[in-house]
Amino acid sequence: MNFEQLLNPQQLAAVMHPGGPMMIIAGAGSGKTRVLTYRIAKLMLDGEDPFGILALTFTNKAAREMQERIAGVVGESEARNIWMGTFHSVFAKILRREAGRLGYPTNFTIYDTEDSQKLIRNIIKEMKLDTEIYKPKQIASRISIMKNSLITPRVYKNTVELLEQDMLAKRPEFLQVYINYNERLFRAGAMDFDDLLLKTNELLAKFPDVLMKYQRQFRHILVDEYQDTNHSQYLIIKALGDLHRNISVVGDDSQSIYSFRGANIQNILNFKRDYPEAEIYKLEQNYRSTKMIVGAGNSLISKNKMRLDKTLWTSNEEGEKIKVVSTLSDADEARFIADDIAETHLKQHAAYSDFAILYRTNSQSRALESALRTYNIPYRIYGGLSFYQRKEIKDVLAYLRLIVNEKDEEALRRIINFPSRKIGATTLDKLNVLAGQHHRSLFEIIEHIDTRGAAAFNGPTRRRLRDFALKIRSLQVMAEKLNVYELTKELIKSVGLLEAYRKEGTQEAANRIENIEELINAMSEYVEEQRELEDGDPSLTGFLQQVALISDLDQEPENHNVVTLMTIHMSKGLEFPYIYISGLEENLFPSPLTLTTREDLEEERRLLYVAITRAKKRCTLTYARMRYRWGHLYDTEPSRFLDEIDEKYLERTDLTTRTSHLLDADIFDETPAYPKSKPTGNVNSGFSKTIRPKNLKRLQDARSTQSAVKIDLQKGDRVRHARFGSGTVLEVNENGQDSKAKIKFDHTGTKTLILRFAKLEKL
DNA sequence: TCATTGGGCTTTTTT
DNA sequence: AGCCCAATGA
Numbered sequence: 158m159n160f161e162q163l164l165n166p167q168q169l170a171a172v173m174h175p176g177g178p179m180m181i182i183a184g185a186g187s188g189k190t191r192v193l194t195y196r197i198a199k200l201m202l203d204g205e206d207p208f209g210i211l212a213l214t215f216t217n218k219a220a221r222e223m224q225e226r227i228a229g230v231v232g233e234s235e236a237r238n239i240w241m242g243t244f245h246s247v248f249a250k251i252l253r254r255e256a257g258r259l260g261y262p263t264n265f266t267i268y269d270t271e272d273s274q275k276l277i278r279n280i281i282k283e284m285k286l287d288t289e290i291y292k293p294k295q296i297a298s299r300i301s302i303m304k305n306s307l308i309t310p311r312v313y314k315n316t317v318e319l320l321e322q323d324m325l326a327k328r329p330e331f332l333q334v335y336i337n338y339n340e341r342l343f344r345a346g347a348m349d350f351d352d353l354l355l356k357t358n359e360l361l362a363k364f365p366d367v368l369m370k371y372q373r374q375f376r377h378i379l380v381d382e383y384q385d386t387n388h389s390q391y392l393i394i395k396a397l398g399d400l401h402r403n404i405s406v407v408g409d410d411s412q413s414i415y416s417f418r419g420a421n422i423q424n425i426l427n428f429k430r431d432y433p434e435a436e437i438y439k440l441e442q443n444y445r446s447t448k449m450i451v452g453a454g455n456s457l458i459s460k461n462k463m464r465l466d467k468t469l470w471t472s473n474e475e476g477e478k479i480k481v482v483s484t485l486s487d488a489d490e491a492r493f494i495a496d497d498i499a500e501t502h503l504k505q506h507a508a509y510s511d512f513a514i515l516y517r518t519n520s521q522s523r524a525l526e527s528a529l530r531t532y533n534i535p536y537r538i539y540g541g542l543s544f545y546q547r548k549e550i551k552d553v554l555a556y557l558r559l560i561v562n563e564k565d566e567e568a569l570r571r572i573i574n575f576p577s578r579k580i581g582a583t584t585l586d587k588l589n590v591l592a593g594q595h596h597r598s599l600f601e602i603i604e605h606i607d608t609r610g611a612a613a614f615n616g617p618t619r620r621r622l623r624d625f626a627l628k629i630r631s632l633q634v635m636a637e638k639l640n641v642y643e644l645t646k647e648l649i650k651s652v653g654l655l656e657a658y659r660k661e662g663t664q665e666a667a668n669r670i671e672n673i674e675e676l677i678n679a680m681s682e683y684v685e686e687q688r689e690l691e692d693g694d695p696s697l698t699g700f701l702q703q704v705a706l707i708s709d710l711d712q713e714p715e716n717h718n719v720v721t722l723m724t725i726h727m728s729k730g731l732e733f734p735y736i737y738i739s740g741l742e743e744n745l746f747p748s749p750l751t752l753t754t755r756e757d758l759e760e761e762r763r764l765l766y767v768a769i770t771r772a773k774k775r776c777t778l779t780y781a782r783m784r785y786r787w788g789h790l791y792d793t794e795p796s797r798f799l800d801e802i803d804e805k806y807l808e809r810t811d812l813t814t815r816t817s818h819l820l821d822a823d824i825f826d827e828t829p830a831y832p833k834s835k836p837t838g839n840v841n842s843g844f845s846k847t848i849r850p851k852n853l854k855r856l857q858d859a860r861s862t863q864s865a866v867k868i869d870l871q872k873g874d875r876v877r878h879a880r881f882g883s884g885t886v887l888e889v890n891e892n893g894q895d896s897k898a899k900i901k902f903d904h905t906g907t908k909t910l911i912l913r914f915a916k917l918e919k920l
Numbered sequence: 921t922c923a924t925t926g927g928g929c930t931t932t933t934t935t
Numbered sequence: 936a937g938c939c940c941a942a943t944g945a
Contacts, residue, residue, distance in 0.1 A: 216935085245935050270934080350935055417933060520931050540934085574921095581921050708935070726933045748932055764933085787930065788936035925943080930936100 158202060158230060160195060164188075171438040172196045174405070178398075178432035180383070180425070181407040184469040185454065185770035186445025186732065189407050193381060194223055196405065197239065198230040200377055207238035209376040211397070215385065217243055217711045219730060225906040233899065233907035237692065240375070244390050245350060246706045248357040252348070253702075255360055255367055264561050264698050266347040267705040271546065272567040273297055273338075273349045280337045283589070290328055300335050304351035305387040305419035307358060310336045344598055345566040354389040361396045372400035382730075383408030383428075387419035395431070404432070410465050411458050414726060414764050416756075426465065443469050443770075445732055447476025450772050453806035458766045460801050461759045478808040479769070480777040481799060485813045486790075487521075487740075490781040491528035493812060494737045497777065498720060499532050501735060509535055513721040513733040515768050517746040521739060522722050524785075535716065539723040543709040549658070549669040550676050554704065556648050559629055560636050561697055564598035573625060576657035580621055587613050588622075600626065628652070641700045642680040649673070689915040690908060691897055725768045736772035738765070741780040741796040765798050782813055870898050870912070875920040881908065883920065 160172055168188055171181050172195045183189035193212070201207060214220040220241045228236035240247060249267065256263045268276070277300070278293040303313060313319055313332055323331045342349065348356060361368045378398045380386065383406035386394070398404040406428060413422045429435055443451050451471045458464070484490040498512050514525055519541045529536045544550060552575060558568035574580045591602045591610045602609060604626040606619050614622070632651070636644050649655060655673065658666040683700060687693030710727060721733065740746055747761035769776055780795050870876070874886045884902035896912045910917070 243935065353935085415934075418935075518931055518933075577922085579921065583921085706935070724933060745931095750932060785936085921945100923943100923945085925941100927941085928939090930938085 158198070160199065164191070164195065165442060167438060167440050167442070168192050168195075171440070172199055174436060174438070176403055178402055178404045178428075178435040179406075179438065180428045180435055181405070181438045181440060182425075182465055182467055183407055183409055183440040184443060184467060185409065185412065185767070186443040186471075187440035187469070188444055189381075189409075189440060190219075190223065190226075190730075192440065193379060193405075193407055194226045195230075197223075197379065198227050201227075201231045201235060205377065207235050208240070209374060210239045210241075210379070211247070211375040211377070212239060212241040212379045213244050213247060213381065213390075213394075214241065215243065215382040215730065216708060217246065217706070218708075219381065221711075221906075228907050233901075233909070243706065244386075244393070245353050246702075248393070249353050249702060249706065251371070252353065252356055252360065253698075255364075258364055258367065259356055259360060260343070261348070261356075262346045262562065262564075264346070266345065266558055266562050266565045266568065267353070267702065268342065268347045268349045268567060269546075269705060270297075270350070271551070272347075275570070276341055276567060277334065277338055279589075280334055280341065283593075284330060284334065284337070286328075286330055286334075290326075291330070291334065296328075296331065296334055299331065300338060301349075301351050302419055303335065304349075304355045305389045307355065307389055307392065309355075310339065341566065344564065344592075344596065346562050346564040346598075347567070351389070354387075354393065358389060358392055358396070361393070368396060369400075371397055376401050377403045377405070379405045379407070381407050382412075384410050384413035384422060384425045385415040385420040386424050388421055388424075389419070391421065391424045402432070410463075411461070411763055412729060412767050414729065414760060414767060416760055422463065426463070439467055441467055441469055443471040444473070445773050446471060446770060447473050447774060449476045449478055449806055450769060450776055453479045453776070453802050454766055454769045456803040456806060457762065457769065457798065457801055461762055463756070463759060477775050479802065479806050480775070481741075481807050481809045482777060482779045483795070483809075483811050483813050484779065484781050485783060487524045487781045487784045488528070489812065490739055490779050491524040492531075494525065494739065494777075494779065495528040495532040495534060497737075498529075498534055498735075502534075507734065509718050509720045511734040512737070513723065513728065513731070513735070513771065514737045514739060515723060515725045515728050515771070516739050517725060517748060517764070518740075519724060520786075521745075525722060525739065529720065534720055535718065536720040536722055537716075539709045539721065540727050541709075544672070544675075544712075545704055545707060547669075547672055549672050553645060553649065553654065553673060553676060554701065556632070556652065557641070557645065557697060557701060559600075560632050560644075560648075561701060563600040563629060563633070566599055569599050576653050578621055578625060580618070580625065584614065584618055584622075600629070636697060640684045640695055641697055642677065642684045644697070645677060645680055649677075689910045691911060692909075725764050728771050729767055732771055732773055734772070734774040735777075736768070736775070737777045737779065738768045739779045740784070741765075741778050741799055742784065742793040743796055744793070745784070746796055747798070762798065762801075870917070870919070876900060877918040877920055878902065878910075878915065 160169055164172060168191065171179070171192050174196070181189060181192060183192070197210060197212060200210060212220070212223065214223065220243065224236050224239065224241050227239065252261075253263055253265070256265055274293050274297045277297050278288070281288055281291045281293060281296065308316070308319070310332060313335065320332070323329055342352065361371070375397055378394060380394060385408075394404060406425070408425050410422060410425050413420060413425070416422065429437065448471055451469055455469055482493060484493055494514060501507050502509060516522065516525070522538050522541065526536070526538065545554070552572055555568040555571040558565045559572065570585065573585070588599055588602050591613070592599050595602065595609065603622045606614065606622050611619065632644075632648055635647055639647065655670055658670050680700070684695060687695040725738070746765070747758060751757035751761050778799065780793070780799070782793055783790050784793050870886050870889050872886055872889060875883065876886060877883045878900075881902040884900045886898055887901050887907065888899040890897045897909050898912055899907065899909045901907045
């Protein structure tokens with residue numbers, strides 16, 4: 158491996174760093190993923206055990222991609238063993254292993270934001286507090302901040318400032334809500350997102366032998382996007398890295414945009430103080446963007462006071478100026494963008510996937526979506542309400558959760574009366590009181606309803622409750638024999654979930670049914686994939702954990718040639734030749750909710766910086782003079798940020814004087830030029846409807862012909878796989894029923910498949 | 921217990 | 936404008 162040829166001197170120095178703490182300050186587009194990848198590869202080429210390397214990334218997708226790139230250097234079987242993933246997924250894994258130490262069951266549930274908020278709302282109501290003062294969302298957010306700062310109720314109680322804050326805000330019971338919330342989580346055998354980090358800290362602090370074990374194991378710790386770590390994550394790294402002190406962090410203070418979820422920019426600014434012996438490497442050459450784009454970004458970010466000293470530069474071509482376009486309304490803005498994409502697509506032969514439209518808030522996507530539809534431009538929206546957050550999907554998952562962990566209170570509440578079992582709010586309230594008195598889970602109370610507090614319920618209600626408990630128990634028995642896919646099909650049938658929607662007969666209900674069918678397909682794919690992969694985990698717990706920590710970005714779109722729409726937050730780490738940033742208006746970007754402190758405004762500025770630096774060739778900023786919000790049309794002012802970029806990088810276009818007639822004419826003139834492709838429809842789901850029938854069929858085939866299909870494979874053969882695409886056989890391992898083949902797929906990476914299950918087609 | 925209706929609130933960003 | 940929730944009546 159000749160690193161000298163692959164890297165510039167600064168990158169090379171970072172890759173070759175001998176050991177001990179190091180920090181890489183990597184400007185946008187300066188090849189930080191490249192450096193991280195090669196650094197890990199280099200460690201392994203030097204003989205480091207992959208199990209001893211802990212690499213923490215921001216998204217699952219980033220982890221997957223890095224793993225694949227490392228596999229390209231050191232081989233897949235080695236790369237697979239690196240501990241790589243998001244903080245949440247890696248430590249969920251460790252917590253499951255050590256759950257007993259903390260008194261949690263191994264199969265603990267992970268509560269998502271919605272579960273947490275519902276629980277908090279319930280607690281507030283039970284305590285008979287005013288939800289106007291104790292707003293569940295605000296309380297949830299404050300608890301989250303506390304957890305991420307490792308302020309447990311015990312610490313909280315002894316911190317005068319915090320108690321004073323509560324007095325001032327007239328919510329003296331906050332601490333009690335916090336205590337009850339934790340109590341209820343524990344009783345439900347559940348952890349929220351923040352607990353995954355907090356409990357990891359607790360585990361490492363309370364059990365020196367556990368700490369020692371993982372300290373010894375992780376000889377090297379690497380952290381990507383260090384500027385976005387919170388205090389809780391910071392402490393985990395500090396604890397785990399304390400023995401070997403081989404901590405490598407990579408980040409860019411100018412791209413810190415997650416303070417709202419507790420990210421602490423001080424972590425990166427103070428690294429040198431925590432590790433005085435640390436080496437600092439700076440990557441300042443940008444390989445992504447034109448001189449104009451880099452210049453505009455620098456000029457904007459220089460307005461920030463809190464930053465580490467660095468200047469991004471590039472030897473790329475000069476490029477076009479940043480376009481600043483004003484339109485009359487948000488609809489016109491969307492139309493302009495769609496029109497511009499259509500034109501560039503035609504004239505520059507740019508693929509649709511070369512474009513991304515970014516915005517500050519998810520709600521801005523509507524107008525853009527409708528314009529793209531009109532132009533027949535295929536697109537995919539990321540974020541917003543993701544597939545797994547939909548009500549009907551969460552209902553099905555709630556049944557599964559309850560099967561795995563019957564103490565899961567939020568899961569139980571969701572489905573105890575859906576479909577209707579005539580168990581209503583009154584009954585649930587009484588159960589809840591009993592659960593509190595006996596310090597038992599709701600399910601335990603229900604199951605023993607005849608012996609405990611039977612007097613409180615009438616005969617029919619008791620019978621209904623007993624029936625429900627029996628139903629869950631019988632599903633649990635089923636779960637021992639069936640895989641996720643089979644189990645879900647059975648449970649939907651036996652519970653009558655689809656019938657409940659069919660009875661409604663509305664379009665909305667029909668959509669829900671479709672979504673549930675899509676979920677079943679996703680499961681069939683999951684089961685199939687886990688069975689084909691040598692190291693697959695087909696367990697129900699495994700599936701639920703994966704679903705809980707999945708993010709929208711992790712879902713591969715089935716059609717790759719589409720325009721991308723997402724918030725700026727989600728776009729971090731990505732790049733596109735053509736970027737549109739929409740809604741550069743006061744009270745939108747910067748957001749009015751952030752204008753209280755200078756720090757907040759600086760974060761908004763960094764956000765725009767991140768957006769601009771996503772662009773490789775061309776960057777277009779747009780704003781409208783009127784915008785629909787909350788059902789009304791409001792006048793707007795251009796964003797202050799537009800005046801903070803040096804004019805010499807800008808080219809301003811005013812479309813406010815000639816809007817509709819011109820743009821409308823364009824639509825009618827040009828529409829025929831585009832193929833009559835259907836609008837992409839429900840692109841937000843993450844799962845294509847069109848693949849459904851095929852998938853179901855494929856799974857059935859898989860069952861009936863499991864051992865019949867047998868192909869002789871040899872090294873070098875070209876094969877095709879239904880999901881992974883085409884690839885080349887690297888290695889065949891003949892071993893009768895367990896024969897495996899290692900295949901390098903052209904687009905989806907290298908995987909080892911079990912031939913008995915994998916349906917490969919020889920090309 | 922369920923269905924309907926009207927009122928209020930929303931839109932900051934996410935693992 | 937749309938969604939969620941609480942209150943109301945059956």
